[in-house]
Amino acid sequence: MNSFGHLFRITTWGESHGGGVGVVVDGCPPRLKLSEADIQPDLDRRRPGQSRIVSPRMESDTVQILSGTFEGQTLGTPISMWVRNEDARPEAYTEMKTKFRPSHADYTYQAKFGIRAWPGGGRTSARETIGRVAAGAIAKKILRERFGVEVLSYVKQVQRIVAEIDPNRVKFKDVESNIVRCPNAAAAQKMIHLIEKMRRAGDTVGGIVEGVARGVPAGWGEPVFDRLEADLAKAMLSLPASKGFDIGSGFGGILLTGTQHNDPFRARGGKVYTTSNRSGGIQGGISNGQTIFFRVAFKPVATVMREQDTVDVEFRNTTLKARGRHDPCVLPRAVPMVEAMTALVLVDHALRQKAQCGK
Amino acid sequence: MNSFGHLFRITTWGESHGGGVGVVVDGCPPRLKLSEADIQPDLDRRRPGQSRIVSPRMESDTVQILSGTFEGQTLGTPISMWVRNEDARPEAYTEMKTKFRPSHADYTYQAKFGIRAWPGGGRTSARETIGRVAAGAIAKKILRERFGVEVLSYVKQVQRIVAEIDPNRVKFKDVESNIVRCPNAAAAQKMIHLIEKMRRAGDTVGGIVEGVARGVPAGWGEPVFDRLEADLAKAMLSLPASKGFDIGSGFGGILLTGTQHNDPFRARGGKVYTTSNRSGGIQGGISNGQTIFFRVAFKPVATVMREQDTVDVEFRNTTLKARGRHDPCVLPRAVPMVEAMTALVLVDHALRQKAQCGK
Amino acid sequence: MNSFGHLFRITTWGESHGGGVGVVVDGCPPRLKLSEADIQPDLDRRRPGQSRIVSPRMESDTVQILSGTFEGQTLGTPISMWVRNEDARPEAYTEMKTKFRPSHADYTYQAKFGIRAWPGGGRTSARETIGRVAAGAIAKKILRERFGVEVLSYVKQVQRIVAEIDPNRVKFKDVESNIVRCPNAAAAQKMIHLIEKMRRAGDTVGGIVEGVARGVPAGWGEPVFDRLEADLAKAMLSLPASKGFDIGSGFGGILLTGTQHNDPFRARGGKVYTTSNRSGGIQGGISNGQTIFFRVAFKPVATVMREQDTVDVEFRNTTLKARGRHDPCVLPRAVPMVEAMTALVLVDHALRQKAQCGK
Amino acid sequence: MNSFGHLFRITTWGESHGGGVGVVVDGCPPRLKLSEADIQPDLDRRRPGQSRIVSPRMESDTVQILSGTFEGQTLGTPISMWVRNEDARPEAYTEMKTKFRPSHADYTYQAKFGIRAWPGGGRTSARETIGRVAAGAIAKKILRERFGVEVLSYVKQVQRIVAEIDPNRVKFKDVESNIVRCPNAAAAQKMIHLIEKMRRAGDTVGGIVEGVARGVPAGWGEPVFDRLEADLAKAMLSLPASKGFDIGSGFGGILLTGTQHNDPFRARGGKVYTTSNRSGGIQGGISNGQTIFFRVAFKPVATVMREQDTVDVEFRNTTLKARGRHDPCVLPRAVPMVEAMTALVLVDHALRQKAQCGK
Numbered sequence A, B, C, D: 001m002n003s004f005g006h007l008f009r010i011t012t013w014g015e016s017h018g019g020g021v022g023v024v025v026d027g028c029p030p031r032l033k034l035s036e037a038d039i040q041p042d043l044d045r046r047r048p049g050q051s052r053i054v055s056p057r058m059e060s061d062t063v064q065i066l067s068g069t070f071e072g073q074t075l076g077t078p079i080s081m082w083v084r085n086e087d088a089r090p091e092a093y094t095e096m097k098t099k100f101r102p103s104h105a106d107y108t109y110q111a112k113f114g115i116r117a118w119p120g121g122g123r124t125s126a127r128e129t130i131g132r133v134a135a136g137a138i139a140k141k142i143l144r145e146r147f148g149v150e151v152l153s154y155v156k157q158v159q160r161i162v163a164e165i166d167p168n169r170v171k172f173k174d175v176e177s178n179i180v181r182c183p184n185a186a187a188a189q190k191m192i193h194l195i196e197k198m199r200r201a202g203d204t205v206g207g208i209v210e211g212v213a214r215g216v217p218a219g220w221g222e223p224v225f226d227r228l229e230a231d232l233a234k235a236m237l238s239l240p241a242s243k244g245f246d247i248g249s250g251f252g253g254i255l256l257t258g259t260q261h262n263d264p265f266r267a268r269g270g271k272v273y274t275t276s277n278r279s280g281g282i283q284g285g286i287s288n289g290q291t292i293f294f295r296v297a298f299k300p301v302a303t304v305m306r307e308q309d310t311v312d313v314e315f316r317n318t319t320l321k322a323r324g325r326h327d328p329c330v331l332p333r334a335v336p337m338v339e340a341m342t343a344l345v346l347v348d349h350a351l352r353q354k355a356q357c358g359k
Helices: A039-044 A088-096 A105-111 A119-124 A128-148 A186-202 A230-238 A251-255 A331-357 B038-044 B090-098 B106-113 B119-124 B126-147 B185-199 B229-239 B251-257 B330-355 C037-045 C090-098 C107-111 C119-124 C126-147 C185-201 C230-235 C250-254 C331-357 D041-044 D090-098 D105-112 D119-124 D124-147 D186-201 D228-238 D251-257 D331-357
Strands: A009-014 A021-026 A063-065 A081-083 A152-157 A207-214 A242-247 A264-266 A270-275 A294-297 A308-312 A317-321 B009-015 B021-025 B064-065 B079-083 B150-158 B207-214 B240-245 B265-268 B271-274 B292-298 B307-311 B319-320 C008-013 C021-026 C063-065 C077-085 C152-160 C207-214 C241-246 C265-268 C271-274 C290-298 C307-311 C317-321 D011-013 D020-028 D063-065 D081-083 D152-157 D207-215 D241-249 D265-269 D271-274 D290-296 D307-311 D317-321
Touching: A009 A128, A009 C021, A021 A128, A039 A128, A039 C265, A081 A128, A081 C008, A088 A119, A105 A119, A105 D041, A128 A152, A128 A331, A152 A186, A152 A331, A152 B185, A207 A331, A207 B251, A230 A242, A230 A294, A230 A331, A230 B229, A230 B240, A242 A251, A242 B229, A242 B251, A251 B207, A251 B240, A251 B292, A264 B307, A264 C037, A294 B251, A317 C290, A331 B106, A331 D331, B009 B119, B009 B126, B009 D020, B021 B126, B021 D011, B038 B126, B038 B330, B079 B126, B079 D011, B090 B119, B106 B119, B119 B126, B126 B150, B150 B185, B150 C241, B207 B229, B207 B319, B207 B330, B229 B240, B229 B292, B229 B330, B240 B251, B292 B330, B307 C307, B330 C331, C008 C126, C008 D105, C021 C126, C037 C126, C037 C331, C037 D271, C077 C126, C090 C119, C107 C119, C107 D081, C107 D331, C119 C265, C126 C152, C126 C331, C152 C185, C152 C331, C207 C331, C207 D241, C207 D251, C230 C241, C230 C290, C230 C331, C230 D228, C230 D241, C241 C250, C241 D228, C241 D251, C250 D152, C250 D207, C250 D241, C265 D105, C290 D251, C331 D105, D011 D124, D020 D124, D041 D124, D041 D331, D081 D124, D090 D119, D105 D119, D119 D124, D124 D331, D152 D331, D207 D331, D228 D241, D228 D290, D290 D331
Parallel strands: A308 B265, C265 D307, C307 D265
Antiparallel strands: A009 A021, A021 A081, A063 A081, A152 A207, A207 A294, A242 A294, A242 B240, A264 A270, A308 A317, B009 B021, B021 B079, B064 B079, B150 B207, B207 B292, B240 B292, B265 B271, B307 B319, C008 C021, C021 C077, C063 C077, C152 C207, C207 C290, C241 C290, C241 D241, C265 C271, C307 C317, D011 D020, D020 D081, D063 D081, D152 D207, D207 D290, D241 D290, D265 D271, D307 D317
């Protein structure tokens, strides 16, 4: 329902307008150094208003740790984190009270629950991802400090603009060097221009975020249902606006024959590696020691500044022209979300591996 | 681990060689008419040796229900189903004892568990999916009889051969009218020719299976992590050889702007529908009453009849030429697997919806 | 870990000293009228300082609902509730920094986590139960309004003082008519006198709380592992200071023979009932329509105002005399805890029953 | 539902009459030596017909491992085990088709599911515990070989006959030295006489099984809901015919004051121990390194060879005199069940401890 993970388990809560949003992280190993300073940077990368190409909603998104740490270290008990809602303007959404926004979740929530918090979309708001990003910052820290694993992601494509990026070499500082979070500077320029054009047109645009994990040892993951790629797929498709996931060769791999597609094994110095990586670092659901990389497709944001056909809550045909904040492209803010979900999946599998197969 | 689902929960077990493979289905509603005759047809669609374009392994895959039914009806208690292994030929795999097959899971299982059942790939064998397909047959029956929901799937693409098919109208009998399970007869012919060519060449080929669910009412699914599309993505990426998943407009949708991409709502006779279906029947993680459809990418089968570079269990470079059965294309047999996993996801959400929001 | 329940699932968080304590309730049905006024009364029954026979810690324990409701109704989304810590006096506990309190969890937390929040016992503090009681108030409301089920409990025994009480007839107002929460007035007087005597002596005393659920229809519960009594047993043994649980005839039932112990069925007006209730309302893990009743043994509170042998964190023998607040008897405050846990178990099974066997 | 455990997870299936009963064990560590010979001895201790004081049903209860092992070692994949039903005599139960047996689960299953397998009680039969005992044998082996933990249990009381036994010193061979499984020889004699008397009288008798775990290191268990004693309580109350559980001082402890009840800590040679063990080896939900011991109350078996009042399936008053096999006392066969459930709880917590707090 609103929880994710088995051994490192998060539960998020909160609506767009109301007391705030938050997360409880259960299963965090004890004696990890942790303070708000470890978490805030990723929230800043996620928050609206961070640049001219994302939603202008005014939120500082300042996180507060309410439990689970003592004298700067984790206790092994639940870590509760909370971010207040500040820029709550229900009046900007009054039309949403009576009309369902196209390609949003207003109608489906109403159909499911028979009630919905219409201001700002309530629980359907992307503000829910604050809890994920906060928890993901902890997961990334555990992976880095205890397992030597680096997780990062970046914008790979905006509409038709595709950036060439090597998942084995891309650096975090290059991702963060521009406001669209594409480490290929030339492509980033084009992407920013396109998004700005969309913003001026009151329209929106989608694309692809690529996720990467480096340093994952061979042996993480599970046979059968909880394959590493299956858990990643679920994690990514649980992000708002995501429509697709593929890993390694992915959808493109179907153009190759088996002979072309297979990754030959080679050994060197007592270590096994593959000379190509169409598997994307995972074979049979379990990591093989190579770089894990995958792509997530995000549709164009549904809120456009144009009049659209829709129905009202009485099921009568009508039209709606959005008046809320205009977020022309979700991709720059989706980057920390993809990282967070990747880290949550990996840390869970790292702990499982210790449980079943550890010494 | 080896279980899938929350309220309708399956646990599969078994290796390629050994006592057989099976599944325990927990949470099945009581008083459903059920016998082996409801399950065997889907196993027959999944089994090897069914046509000249799939693996020639000789298995009748005859299912036996060991528990959970009484006088032809389900009891509400666990349904245990078992299929014996018949065509167990460990001698065909002796080279696998000492060498890791490229792009198989031999190496990763060894890295994870420190042991592996090398004959036939053990637990990594596609025989594991027998349990899923058997459980899926029950799930499909529940969906059909108790909820009026129809689940089906078909081969949409083999390598570069793409079939035009309308998810709203495609019929099961058209899917089953040819051995490749593509309901577009012209495309099916080309696909069969391509696969036969691959078989002769000792090579393999991949493609896309499209999954469809019709008649799902608005309101199934969950906000946030257990979104319907997230659970479907996990289900599909848990299938052997799958590399990607997208829903509705999917990866193609990123070429559109928000204005182009949104699905306008219209009302007619007290019912709400959308005039396009780029959402793929799901909005905000919850079904909206339109046809659900999605695609799953399957890579070419890793077992090719050619010599390939690999390493042995002592981590020395060597080569391997497969001697086992040659399965030139997994797609025709993946069709019932995709249906099974789709049905398992949907029936679980149907029961959840009753629990939380039912009368 | 820190979650309880499957379909109505709570996650508690918080330490004795720190940002507060709280709970996230997931799976609550939508459109239930709910505000803090539904929850505060139970927290007031749980809070310290409520009478002269319980802990004098000064806490108002004012609850705040941060999410999951809209215009006075539940949304079906997670309900996050928070209570601040007010009377945090770490200085009262400085000796706990270096010494393990006997029969507390200081030593075992240190052994498990390698760290512990020593002020007030951190996560081991009974303050953790605030989250349970808050969530239980919601569960009780659902049971009452949607299923016609009444949950209540009371003090049945303090040390050797046993009260005669009929679980079929006892009334909530009689439970609340005195500070020890024993509905038998004569016994209550004796209990209060004993507890006051203990308080003056700096010592503590334990006893039995009896839990009751009336109006549960036949058919709630599960065969095998998640039997209703098994889930109740777990719920009760998860309460601080509890040492035992029995249901119906319980430990006393072993003095009878089968012929004496069995509950004969009778029918009247198309309804089945039993003429005795040694089963305690549950047979084979499933409710039979009779009153459910069970007992929970609570040991005397471990914090006594006397010098005791113990060891310090360096594993050296020493002594410790508690200086914190003296709680002579946990029973009056355990009553709402037992009710809360009972309600949480029942509402979860009510929802499961709807899911699997509902129309 | 029909699963138990989180990281070492079992799922049992099967009815009294039908294809048999079985269990799937998921999460077993790899590379454990395992064959049927490790499991059969505990099934033999559980099976009917083993002595003159238990049920005479004729079952060899021969276990078969169908998956999860290879060349005598566990693979880390699911271990499926199966026992056929042999002595299926539905004709002995025809009256059960139309009448509900008092204090059995016939009526409640019918109320819940609207259907029941009446021969032999179907899923409510104690045959279901075969799967638990088989899985428990694996859990005991892991505890013994990998953690140095010994689990055992014995009959402590039959009706009014109470045996004095020291949980710290009792030996398995003394438990197995007589057919009632009470290691105190004098008490055992009296118990056997009483049970034989009951058998002759067509009546039944209950009592107490005590469970013990020695060698559990400090630090297993969880704060809050999944306390070690809470999981043990659930495990024990999930056994057929159990009515109560208490640990350490248990219900008896409420007669002491806190000063009398507390377990003083002492240190010796860098190790911490307690000079008494009223805590029963667990404090705050976590093991403290002392012997864990607890008691489980079992009611007298409900099937008596005498005429009793009951109702039929049409809800009319009638009487019933059992004609099936007469089991005068469940206790000797409950001993391996208690051991199995204890081991399942402990191994699960051992793996959790590795996951969250291991190196």
